Amino acid sequence: MTHTIQTMTTLPPQESDNIAASLRKRPRIRESIIQGFLFFCGALSVITTLGIVYELGKESLNFFVKVQWEETNKELAQAIGAGDTVFEVTTTGSALAEETVIRMGEEQMLLVTINGTSLEVVRGYEGTAPVEHNSGVGIAFAQKVSVFEFLTGTEWSPQVGKFGILPLLNATLMTTLFAMLIALPIGMSIAIYLSEYATDKRRRVLKPILEVLAGIPTVVYGFFALTFMTPLLRLMFGSDTVSIYNTASAGIVIGILIIPLVSSMGEDALSAVPRALREAAYGLGATRLETAVKVVVPAAISGLVAAIIVALSRAIGETMIVAIAAGAGPAFTFNPFAAAETMTGHIVRISGGDLSYDSIDYNSLFAVGLLLFFFTLGLNIFSQRIVRRFREVYE
């Protein structure tokens, strides 16, 4: 039988309005609130960064701009009047240099000549009023640190006014290098093993066990480096070449600390690659190794690089291990078996130190922290550029 199909080309007027209305995009309050909250979460990281930069920058500005007064432990040997330009000082304390500004009490003076313990000065320097001083008043000398000297100097000895950051930076780089030499190969291999080769059951057991490495307090690692790794290195390379504090053992132990960062995060990234890719590779006759290395790893590159960046950042920022195992003496050396203090070790040592709190040593640690911050920032920007280049190819 025939059956006429009636098609409605238009809806009756009221219904169409209703449906059209109900299909229109409605502002969903809950969605907006949630989105706002999530944006706040993201913004929090920016606020934190701004806070860090502000705190560090404020004190670093103090360090670079203001004149710092360093106590020499020298004192006036005699009382002097407001007009005396030649006087005697004690023999104790650090040496003074000519053509420098010194300070007694509130008054600043320009040191013209030094004859043994006798100083000749210009009084009332920099607009300060010349006054009389009693015997025994301490002398401080002016230190001004320029940013250029800070960044390029190769000696860090605040006591003599040398503020070159290169020794500390160099030591940081060396420990980080050793750390990555250990953590990258081992961590990556473990990650590949866990995701490609291990059975499910084994992975569920091994992964958390290895994560325990990340949880051992860094103090333990520090002493492990000192009591286990250094003797091991001494056994391998001889007691004479390896000194008791050295950057190599600190670096190796930092590497052990960050193995779980690379392996766990790497394993996550590799596991997240869809099985279809692997099966396609197997279907084309690839061996397990080839699948893992040529197909899965490139597909997971963004996660792997994130893991490497996190591990690298952790290695650079590690404090306790280097403080214990690498020594407390800044030294500019490329010998990994010698002691050299890193930037972070220096910050920890000075901030917990016994001596005067407001000294130039203390103020310098903010500048060191700020440099560290910008250094890791540079590293991150650089690696992000590389990641973006790779990601375009395999996306």
Place this chain on the structure above:
Amino acid sequence: MTNRQTLPETPQTGEYASNLPSRHRWSTFWRGVFRISTVIGMIVLVALLLNILNSALGYAAIENEVDPASLAINGYTIEQLHRDDLVFILEQNVSAGVFRKLANDIPFDQRDREDVYALVLEWVVAPQVVQTWPLYDSLFRRAAVQAEAAAEYPEAELRFISWLDGDFVGNPQSSEPEKAGVRTAFLGSLWVILITIIFAFPLGVGAAIYLEEYADAGNRINRILQTNINNLAGVPSIIYGILGLAIFVRAMGTLTSGAFLGAADPATANGRTILSAGLTMGLLILPLIIINSQEAIKAVSNSLRQASFGLGATKWQTVWNHVLPGALPGILTGTILAISRAVGETAPLVVIGASTFITTDPAGPFAKFTTLPIQIYQWTARPQAEFHNIAAAAILVLLILLLSLNATAIIIRNRYSRKM
């Protein structure tokens, strides 16, 4: 079925056939390398744990400060004496102040004999450890250890003790290694880590969701945000301590000290509380959680999202019901690594104001506190060797705490992880 036809000889088949064995050999070789790496990781872990255990257990030569035999009255040893005689011995041998305090806590006529006997042992006989030997020596060179003990400490009793025992976990701090415990530090660590997780986990995951789902990825601002977060992961922890000091302790002092809630005496309250510490640690681990969560969310396949949208779900419904469950294993890995980091931090907490010696348990988030790593660091810096032993025991407590915290996350992670 098509007819079986021989494949035409292609230029590559000759080479193809011949390099297959070498490819297999390479594959086996590298499989061995990967396996060995895992074994190396395990070996290192075991070496570290054995190093710790070596100090935490072992033989100890214990000498009594006062020989129990000398306390005998009328030929009756202290094991045989009645309570009142024991009280008498106690009174004669401890300082007046201690005796008063013990009497004040519970009057002696209300204590039973075992209780008073225990007090006599603790305060009068006062066993002291004079020498310890590491576990390795105690197990494998037992004869040598016994000979040494007999030669140098003839009056001491040689006993195999574990420094980690119930007393150790239950006692507050003390300046004597035999009496010292980690109760206050353990509770402090627990409180701090709880506040850290409560603060950092939602914020971190939220930030990751925002960056991956809602924000436009190519946008300049978002790239800067991303670089920024990666950078924060590398800032040394002590800088976070300085930041926390400036913000949470000083600037937000009224909030973090509990003064606004009336929970603290306004005259002595300051911001150096568990709350400040938890918030600072939260900031420290936030980048780690964000980065891990981001990677996990990125890995969820797009088709899942689009299927959800296709069915009419809103963005948030998609995220909550589909993306997050899929990303959960990765998020939890990040959480585990972050907690591991936060639990072991010393330097920033010292800057915030964690005490090194405190004997009252933290009563809430507005209390003063100390943590396990601070105790460990303090004890390892002491000259007396027994302090190193209890430091090792404290490290074991820390690891057990860490494992229990991580266990929940690991179980959830295992349940949700499935190969896609």
Place this chain on the structure above:
Amino acid sequence: MKSRTHFFALLILCLALTACGGQPTAPPQAASTDTPATEEITEPTETVAEEGMLPAVDPLAVTGDIIASGSSTVFPLAEAMAERFQDEGYAGNITIDSIGSGAGIERFCVAGESDIATASRAIKDTEIESCRAIGREPVEFRVGTDALAIVVSAENDFVDNLTFEQLVAIFSGQAVTWADVDASFPAEPIQLFSPGSDSGTFDYFVEFIFAKDETLLLNAPGIQLSEDDNVLVQGVLGSPYAIGYYGFAYYVENADALKVLSVEGVAPNQEDVDNGTYPLARPLFLYSDAAIMQEKPQVAAFINYFLTYVNEEIDAVGYFAAPEEALNEARQNWLDALAD
């Protein structure tokens, strides 16, 4: 024999203080101070007791919180005293932070957050001024002495004593081998170990050996610096040709493997440290403020307790007792602070 000298010293001290202070202080009865701590009789009294300068304190009756922070050297001693105070009945909350002398004084004088600052060095003038700026006047209490031990490995059989000149030569790097120090010593290179430049031990060593010029020590070639004294011990143990210096307590704990050297013929023992003939001995201090001690009687009670019983605990911790005169001066400072 000693009590007589002490009694006269005390009398003169009190007369001097009376002359300076202008406040009536009851001259304490003699012979109190030879055995520094007797088991005090129970009743707490406000007046000066017959025996001992300070009124007896009953920890059971003391309430309130005490906040102390400062030197990591003084920390073990303060911890022992605080624990003892609590053992005898103190029920409040006492917290001690080990953050360094400088930071401890900063918390006391700049932030005004603590009640007591512990220090292993004397407070500086600039720090006193900061204290005054916030309305606090630091009162000093000397509580003990930490001796620096110059230490070599027990396997070192050739050196027992060093003169000042020899120490300067060794630690500045002028003497490269032991033979340079003394021709009879073996010609092996000297390995130097020292605390880092921010340590109080370092500061003290430099003050006595290098007349406060720290550059000589820091520039010694090959010197190994470390913040952790235990680590330095390991270093010195590692070679018979190593020499280092650190707190005496660290030597005592490892006495079977280390050897302590005499300086200018004087060995570090109680007597020589006490009478000042052993030069490398640094004082340990507590600092508080009179107003705090009056507003918070628990702080005054704790300091009182500390000064009374410190000599019973100080040996176990590894330090030396402060000379009697110094302790009495501290006790007098306590009395003066509360007499206002």
